[in-house]
Amino acid sequence: MSSLTKDIVLAALSQVQEPELHRDLVSLNMIQELKVNNGTVSFTIMLTTPACPLRSKIEHEARQAVLALPGVQEVKITMSANVPADGRARGMMSLPVRNAVAIASGKGGVGKSTVAVNLAVSLAKSGAKVGLLDADIYGPNIPTMMGVHTIPGQAGDKIIPAERYGVKIMSIGFLVKPGQPLIWRGPMLHSAIRQFLSDVDWGELDYLIIDLPPGTGDAQLSLAQSLPLSGGLIVTLPQEVSVEDASRGLFMFKELDVPILGVIENMSYLVLPDGSKLEVFGKGGGEKLAAVAGVPLLGSIPLDPAVREGGDTGEPVVLSNPQSAPAQALTLLAEKTAAALSVAALNKNGDISIEMV
Numbered sequence: 001m002s003s004l005t006k007d008i009v010l011a012a013l014s015q016v017q018e019p020e021l022h023r024d025l026v027s028l029n030m031i032q033e034l035k036v037n038n039g040t041v042s043f044t045i046m047l048t049t050p051a052c053p054l055r056s057k058i059e060h061e062a063r064q065a066v067l068a069l070p071g072v073q074e075v076k077i078t079m080s081a082n083v084p085a086d087g088r089a090r091g092m093m094s095l096p097v098r099n100a101v102a103i104a105s106g107k108g109g110v111g112k113s114t115v116a117v118n119l120a121v122s123l124a125k126s127g128a129k130v131g132l133l134d135a136d137i138y139g140p141n142i143p144t145m146m147g148v149h150t151i152p153g154q155a156g157d158k159i160i161p162a163e164r165y166g167v168k169i170m171s172i173g174f175l176v177k178p179g180q181p182l183i184w185r186g187p188m189l190h191s192a193i194r195q196f197l198s199d200v201d202w203g204e205l206d207y208l209i210i211d212l213p214p215g216t217g218d219a220q221l222s223l224a225q226s227l228p229l230s231g232g233l234i235v236t237l238p239q240e241v242s243v244e245d246a247s248r249g250l251f252m253f254k255e256l257d258v259p260i261l262g263v264i265e266n267m268s269y270l271v272l273p274d275g276s277k278l279e280v281f282g283k284g285g286g287e288k289l290a291a292v293a294g295v296p297l298l299g300s301i302p303l304d305p306a307v308r309e310g311g312d313t314g315e316p317v318v319l320s321n322p323q324s325a326p327a328q329a330l331t332l333l334a335e336k337t338a339a340a341l342s343v344a345a346l347n348k349n350g351d352i353s354i355e356m357v
Helices: 006-013 055-067 112-125 141-148 186-199 218-226 240-255 284-295 305-313 324-349
Strands: 033-035 040-047 076-081 100-104 131-132 153-155 158-161 162-163 169-170 206-212 231-235 259-272 298-305
Touching: 006 033, 006 040, 006 131, 006 305, 040 055, 055 112, 055 298, 100 112, 100 240, 112 131, 112 141, 112 169, 112 231, 112 259, 112 284, 112 305, 112 324, 131 141, 131 158, 131 259, 141 162, 141 284, 141 305, 169 298, 231 284, 231 324, 259 284, 284 298, 298 324, 305 324
Parallel strands: 040 076, 100 206, 100 231, 131 169, 131 206, 231 259, 259 298
Antiparallel strands: 033 040, 153 158, 162 169
């Protein structure tokens, strides 16, 4: 009779740490469906996000820990994910949104919508349930950048969002004629944003990514009042003027008690044919802003025509040119954002094994 038991396997796996959460897999309740059968050990590792940046490392270390046990001949591991909710009540939503993340900038033209689109698509590509809300009332570019220009219509009293690349999408751009000027005052903005939240059939989402208008006006305030945010991301260019503008968005989040997940520096440099880097918009702005805010610099995205082409054609660069430097930087940004949200949810709730709301 084999002396190999589930308790022995769990004891070995309790020595494997989740690198982001700094706790072992067993105490985090990440080991599930454990079976031991004649030298074959099988189990599921339940990650806190399908976009986990260190999933390969976790799988490898778990496998090696079990293979080191006497009597183990084979280890079968299934990698799955269950995204924890941030614990914030969202009574307006008809179905649960586990994490809501706003993308902000101090001014336009820094690539905020590009970041929002590629972040949403990257998370969906990993297997997460993702929604993308274009709250940039004055310049709704998300439909063009996602290559979709109409919504399916309504089901009962709910608007059905558009869907592409596995992402559910809602934008004011679906509801107005192309080129029509959008003149919105505070009460109209507040009403529109609340309707985008309460009247759209988002379904169950792991992540709702929200593209805010540039600046620090009514739309940002309305969103923060209408929907508790898990966190905010600030997009800036490397140049000093852009950093000054972005800092306003950063301190806006602080004033509204929105946790700041990090800073993204877009258009950081251009790679020349000889491999050298040309810093078109200066250097170090993202690092400086992150240091002032006491938050991480989550990504530096290089300047590349492929990013613009992806936005114009409706196929984001993480899909159209996934091996390019900006696509890889944006994919890593999605992984880091998902990891930061998981850590925040764990710290808030004490355990990722909480009941999903």
